Amino acid sequence: MSEFLVDADTLVNARFGTSQLTETVSALKLLRAPVEPWFRPWKDTHSAAFQAAVAASPISSALLESAFGRSWVADFLTVPPLEPDLTLEEELEYLTSLSDDHIRADLCVVRTPLPSILLSSSGLAAEAAGLLRWVWRTTVEPDWPRRLRVLQADVVSRTSRLSEQGWSGVLRGLGPDVRWLGDGRIQVNRWDYPATDVRGRDLMFIAAHTQRVNVSWRLPDHFALTYPVTGIFATTETPDEPLVQLLGRNRARILVEAAEPVSTTLLVATTGLSLATISDHLRVLTDAGLLERRRSGRSVLYWQSDTGRRVVRRPASNRPEPR
Incomplete structure (x- = not known):
């Protein structure tokens, strides 16, 4: 280990923190390898365009073939930012400053011998940066917010x-x-x-x-x-119908999702509801004693109170007997 x-x-x-370059390289990995079921709809949307873009550039194709091993990715693709939350262009400044010999040395850690096109070509860093920009603009940036x-x-x-x-x-x-x-x-x-x-x-x-x-x-x-990121491996839990009848579908869903601390921004992303709507539902659920809240930095976190947990986990003894 x-x-x-x-x-x-x-x-x-x-x-x-977050990193646009890390998010882009992660997308690149998903586009070129088998993925878990929850990534398949995204990959199916972009796979054909990605394959066409790579096929149009023999150097990019050779870079991809040489940069990814079973347990190692060439270092020039994975350099972390000096500060979190930078733009992609700010992060790419380091990559584009690297010499061809530096790129080849990083690639040789992953796979040797290198394809002849990588040994004879120049501008390898610019080629890699161009591929990453394509992945960002086409597959990540439209969904970035x-x-x-x-x-x-x-x-x-x-x-x-x-x-x-x-x-x-x-x-x-x-x-x-x-x-x-x-x-x-x-x-x-x-x-x-x-x-x-x-x-x-x-x-x-x-x-x-x-x-x-x-x-x-x-x-x-x-x-x-x-x-x-949290939520990739989780399945969405559907509120029980009695809870929906009591609170309404949106408030019931918010209460169920607050089994762990959640913020308004996360709920907006996962439910598709507007910030104003989420804030109103959170206020009602908090005033009713079903949620607790606490400020964490610039955000406010909400989670089920003891009463909220009891409401969500309605005991079997309280359910009506079948007739």
Whole structure:
């Protein structure tokens, strides 16, 4: 298994955030590999155009073939941002500054020998950046406002959990193989790689629409762990009809989704309702004692009160006997 070695300074200064480049590279991975069922509608929408775009550029095709291994992606594609929430163009500045020899060296870590077109061509960084811009503009940017709301809501939820459960609780929810091992050790995946010393360095946790946890770095001082945003692996729970009859369908759905702390932005993204409508329903449910609320940074989190949980989990003994 692979580990991060951390100290108190690392954890105190660690941040959660978003990255347009990380989101774009995650989309690129999904477009070129088998995906879980919940990603298939998105992939089916963009797969043909992606294949056509790659086929039109032999260099891009060779880059993709060489940059992705079973457990490793060429470093030039996964460099984390120095700050969270930058634009794609700001993040691509580092990639476009790299020499052809640097790109080839990163590719050789993944796969050798390299195709002859990559050995004889120049402008490899610009070619890679162009492909990433295409993926962003075509498959991510049109949906970015909704994606960003979901990602930001996840970040708020994680930081709230940190104050309540500590790092052990936060890490346990990032992925099936991520956990706090104690003694300054974080298990990040099950691949057999040497431990990475992150003590005294910058560590960022990046929420993304991805299938699994990934690690990345900008040596010597910047490291990142990318994790699947909350909700990708969850199925939507439909409120029981009696609850719908009592509260109305939208309020019942909001109450059910608030089994874990949720923000207004996350509810807007998951329900499709307007911010004003969500806010009104949350106010009514809170005034009725079915939800509790607490401010976390710039956001307000809502979750089921004890009364709300009892209403949602209507005991079998209270249900009418069949006639």
